[in-house]
Amino acid sequence: MSARPDRPFAFTVEATDPSSSARACRLDTPHGPIETPVFMPVGTRATVKGLLPPQLKDLGAQVLLANAYHLYLRPGGALVEQAGGLHRLMGWDRPLLTDSGGFQVFSLADTFRADDEGASFTSIIDGSAHRWSPEDNMRLQNQLGADIVMQLDQCTPYPCEKDAVAVAVERSAAWALRCRQAQRNPAQALFAIVQGGVFGDLRQRSVGRLREIDAGVQRFEGFGIGGYSVGEPHGLMFETLGDVAAALPADRPRYLMGVGNPSTLLTAVAQGVDMFDCVLPTRTARTGTAFTSEGRLNLRNARFASDLAPLDPSCTCPACTTYTRAYLRHLVLSKEMLAPILLSLHNLHFLIALMRRARQSVLEGTYAAFLEAWRSSAAAADF
């Protein structure tokens, strides 16, 4: 099937790496293009913590992520719609993606319950009871108005009984169909989500179910790969991720959800993943730690007390071109807001620039060498 003319989400594979599955692509959206591989900063509650949209643009952020679960609880879908949608509410005119809140079924499990008809949960704000069907969730994400919306899915933890994972795979596929049928807004792309935990056969079953809907009922504009990075041993994901990516349609974007470790991103790119998001860079920033070309750098360390070098001498972000490690450490120790602000700017810049260099090397046919250089770098040894 080819893209329908009324769906402005053209996806173009611009280059593929000769020695891996890495690729450089472009996804058009109503708010502009997304060039991949791409890292998407997370703005859970319609704000990337501590950063204003002009600062994010200056970093080269192409697309931000927000969370339908959190925005549903506050300020609410109706208010966001009344305000003219998320873009206008938060002052961001580039592409936006909303996650459905399906991951919260997993991550806030003590207040959630999933059955075939949907998810029941209590508010983390006031304890009130709520219930979402897949259709309810699509209506909510339609009110929010992001360019890309994710299906309501059920994520499983690690470890998890295989039977339970299989139930989540079938339920997520059934919800994908219902989301697809409910999502009628041509200005919003719907991504289905692959589940299956660490079980290769269940991952393939999940891909198969979604492709049946995609081919037989209606096209998905892209595919999320969920259910990884949920506590499983480091690297276990890569026993199945490559096969999942390879089994997905080549003419649609592949989005590995919730992964932000730089080394993991680059390996996933080699396996054919296009899009990433994670709170890791901003959350790490709030603990006083920076991602640098020499690895993680914890500014609380006393050795930085009179270090007048930039955070990362090879970095061009505002934190590195203006300030010293000694000043940043002073801000961290003094609990000044400028510490998480500057370190968030820096850490986001690190991942955004890394993905931009990865893309450039794919375009130049040198991704294998780029990946090898990363893996032998001081940074890789620490990530």
Add this chain to the structure above:
Amino acid sequence: MSARPDRPFAFTVEATDPSSSARACRLDTPHGPIETPVFMPVGTRATVKGLLPPQLKDLGAQVLLANAYHLYLRPGGALVEQAGGLHRLMGWDRPLLTDSGGFQVFSLADTFRADDEGASFTSIIDGSAHRWSPEDNMRLQNQLGADIVMQLDQCTPYPCEKDAVAVAVERSAAWALRCRQAQRNPAQALFAIVQGGVFGDLRQRSVGRLREIDAGVQRFEGFGIGGYSVGEPHGLMFETLGDVAAALPADRPRYLMGVGNPSTLLTAVAQGVDMFDCVLPTRTARTGTAFTSEGRLNLRNARFASDLAPLDPSCTCPACTTYTRAYLRHLVLSKEMLAPILLSLHNLHFLIALMRRARQSVLEGTYAAFLEAWRSSAAAADF
């Protein structure tokens, strides 16, 4: 005495109001001019909380204030000097002023003790014991390298026995002389500080002592007026402030320390004050409250939950031109960093713009009408 050619702190009175003591002046400094009346944002620990220097420049901030006491404890004067001074450390290339820390003798009194020779105090960080003579404090402020430095003074609380206030007046004058003799850096202006609490005769005695030094020993580049806004009833300051300002040399700037209420600022301008600083706009911002043309606006109020109007429709700051009250309230309730950031931008803009308009009206000879319009406004009723 006229300014010495090696002291680049030319002070020009550009206009005086025909109906009050309000004036529009210009103080040159090695990092550029300061046009008065002016409000100086406070960056106690070498950072205005949550705001980066480019954002402060965009607001029109001409000069920032930092605090020698806090910077002495961390990161330390030697480190700041080694880093090339405060301007370079914090990435701010416009004028800076450092307060001596004298006010902390008052505000952190349980860990401080003053005698004729100086101040003894224990660190709020690690409890270690420290002692400053006036000369020590000048050496510290020299290491910090601000354009304007304040003498070490002794501030008295309210209420306070007159005898104790008289001691502080004499001691502060003695320290002013010692600071003047110790401050030899021609790139730094030294301001003496008037004390005397609410006692008009002691205020005049303080001015007299400082003028004796100014005329008989060596010139001060400006005068701070300290010891107000320390808990006395609202308005009591104005029983003596005008006489203090009038008694100070007309050819030097007058800086009313630690006052940030908009109505108070405008009345003080009418009595001849040129410069102001206060943590009020940024501290108020962190509680979720905005200064607006309609008065104080507490965003926690439920009536703003679906209010899609700007914070202050008449304001041109980034918070007001991009965001709605409903979004800002969402940020406040969600404890998102963007709430204090955007409200700090707005509240600082409010005071900076108010002083700019005050200046303009003095230049146009219409300050009386400007003040009258303010006093009959919705905002004034709430400040």
